[in-house]
Amino acid sequence: MSSSPGNNDPAMSCEFKENLKIFREIPFFAGLSLEAHKVFAYLCRRETYQAGDYLFRQGDDDGQAFYILSGSAKITRQTDTATTDIAQCEAGEFLGSMALMGTQRRLFSLQAKTDIRSLVLAREKFSRAMQQFPELMPKAIASLIQRVCLWEERLLTDPAQSCDQCRTKAGVSLL
Amino acid sequence: MTPTDKPVTQRSLFSWVLSGNLKLQLLLVVVIMVTVFARVVPLEMQKRIVNQAINLRKMDLLLTYCGIYLAAVIVAGGLKYLINVLETVIGQRALAEMRKGLYHHILTLPLNFFRKTQPGMVVSSLVTELTTAGTFVGMALAVPVTNVLTLLAFAGYLLWLNPLLAVVSLSIYPIVLLLVPLLQKQANKSNKQRVDVTRTLSSRIAESISGIHEIHSNGAYPLENKKYDRLIDRLLKIRTRWSLYKYGVKTLNNFFNNLSPFLIFILGGYLAMKGRLELGALVAFLSAQEKLYNPWKEMIEFYQVYQDASVRYRRTMTYFNRMPEHALAPADRTAYHLDADLQIKDLSFVTEGGIALLDNISLDLKAGEHLALVGFSGSGKSTLAQCVGQLYKYTGGIVKIGNQEVAQLSKKDMINNVGFVAQHPFIFEGTIEENLLYGCSAALAGNGHQEDxxxxSLDDRIAVLQHTGIFTDVLRFGLITLLTPGIHEDLTRRIVNVRRNFQADFGELLADHVEFFSDDSYLYHSSISENLTLGSANRPEFEPAQLPTNSYFRNFLDKADLTRPLLSLGSGLTRQTVDILGNLPPDEVFFEQSPINATELDDYKLLVQRLKQARLHQLSESDQQMLLTLALRFTPGVHKMVGLPSVLEDLILEGRALFRDKVAAEHPGAFSFFQQDEYLYSQTILNNILFGKPTSSSHQTQEKINQSIIQLLIEEDLLETILEIGMQFEVGTKGDKLSGGQRQKLAIARAFLKNPRLLIMDEATSALDNNSQARIQNLIDSRYKGKSTLISVVHRLDIVKKFDKIAVMRAGKIVEIGTYEELINQKGVLYELVAGKQ
Incomplete structure (x- = not known):
């Protein structure tokens, strides 16, 4: 019988300061003030997931954003008949900013491939904090729009043949 | 108590005076008669003392008269008190009856009434405005009877003493009687305005407080201040005017009363000089005249209270003078047991503003059929559900349940047959169980059953918890309960028994999610004080909150070399936490991970200022206690703003051993140290089973632990007991300790428990995750199809396939209705909606 601080040992160093450093580097939060960064670094949680655990499942409205500290996960999409792997998610990636901004049922599942350590920020906390910094919302929206446009631009300019067909359905940035 | 057919809002103010208080009022009149007599006696004695006893120098007469005088004064005083007591009892009783009657009436008013009425307005009506009316009812008989009788008695006595003098000195009163109502009329006018403006003001306040988020997020302080200030300024003017008129009445009255002795001196003095009036009579006359002042003043005040009370009473009652749209209970029959088939024909619902929310809707449902209402928001789905559920009274057409017209049914008929789950269900303060039984208890109370x-049954309650999926939540609430020593002895024994099995079976599996209690290792998910004591206090002075001020414990900290490191840790915690949270509102979300509570933040902000100016050893004792308090609360696994230095960690482990030895030697029995074979009362049931603490409050950790625990609880036959305890969980005001999903599940469970023949669900599963939603949909298909009729307003198209009928609504009309296959094949609106979704 022993406690298992593992490499998640809170005693090793100050978790808050590490989180703060990470938040300052995530593009979605880039425009925010140091004061806001501190609040988010304080409000987020660290979670561990074992290989095979789901971080979120398709169809759920879990309202969380993740920053992967270590390990890797896969994004999958389920249909009535099969499950398709869509993409990989590696350490250092941040995903879920749209889930923070409003209700959204997941179109994909995120499943841990290896054991994962992750920062998790919940929508409830994010939105309460945003109420305290009303000037931040326009910046967050601007950052989101920029990223959506960038994503579509990449799709439109992707030289791969297979993208030609998808391009006929493009237009998210026109929403 | 008042078996009147008239609604409370139509009763006159005077109707309260006698109803229910007749005996008390009669007693009051008798007491008053005696009192008035006792008041006149001293006057006569006064005259006799001067004229007979003193003049004739008779000691025995003096003593007799003085004795009678004294007795009369004592009796009058005592009786006056008795009158006040009776007045109070009558007044307060009437006030209580008014408040009850009005509240009972307000709750039955139609929903659209409350769209325009702010809660603040209802509060001030019930709490403030009726108070004067109560006071008035208390006075209504007592004051006029007492004072009119007293006035008449004194006036009669004066006339008997000297008619001429009496007429002259009484001549002022008709003048007063003429002038006062003129002023009072003006005062009333202002008072009416005051009631109205106060009402607007409380609505204004209520609105801005409920919209405080919007105000903050828009920084709309100046806007809101301006609206509020304008009202206050108006109120200022009105209240000033009102008060001035009221004082005007008083001043006028005083002036004329003071004029009276002047008349008596001039005329009485003249008569006495001429020998036509005895000196004793003049003395009696003067004091009788003086005594006239009080009853007269009381009458004037009474008149003012009456005016004020009737203004407030009328304004309040008129405002709420609306009729409920449906009778609460059928007048001449028992409540129907309705068949559950539903007919809707040409149904329309037009708002007062003339907007047609429902337009000529017709549909039929056989008993047991399930109907899904689909459409964009604003298409009238919810309105249709609410009209069928009798929440809104439809303005045209027919809705029949079991061949009875809904508009004609009483509320009791409805609640006995219909279950309604609202879109944003309301959960009331109280336990889970109370909320679960809310519908059933209400139906039972309505049918005149005993309370319980x-x-x-418990089995039914647990079954419904399971069906709706709130089961695990309730179990969780049960598991995080702290048991009180002495109660649940049997349970604690069994928990200790299963603990060992649990660790053998699940210890390894849960190693990542549980930190087990252990004598030899530091517990990162327990506070420093728990780490030091590793036990539960058996004496109040050793409770964790008392430790920073407990001198025995402080000595121990000194001896273990812990005082300075802990002060330093406390100082770091204070500075970091205030830095992060200093400008945030006292919102529970922000303080979950903070060692400083929301209420303490301001104190610690000031402490940060002092920390900047002083070294640790220079701090005052109370500042040091504040730092120690934080340090002892510090739990590295929860409070992430600072790290735990490894030196301190070692010191604390050493301190733990020292503390145990010290307490064993010096205060045996003060602590129960954590042991495998003892129940830990300072820890939750869950921690007791785990003999440790969960390392995270996250959903996945909870789920992992739950899986193992449920299995164990079923094996050990403890599940029901824990659920029973969990059902006693207090959900907080408006259920704010529950998540949105939990509130919806509880609301669905509460409707299911009633087992209604017609179930109406208005987007009842909108806050649920996929699994919970599917679970409830399956339950509805398997248990209710063919048994209960269902109307479900549906916000997600993927669950409509299994419904018997689907009605697609647009702009208040049903544009198509049929089975899923029919509608998809006909490629109409539903087809477009489904296709558009993909």
């Missing part, structure tokens, strides 16, 4: 008889 006929409620669903």
């Amino acid at each position: 008889g006929g409620l669903p």
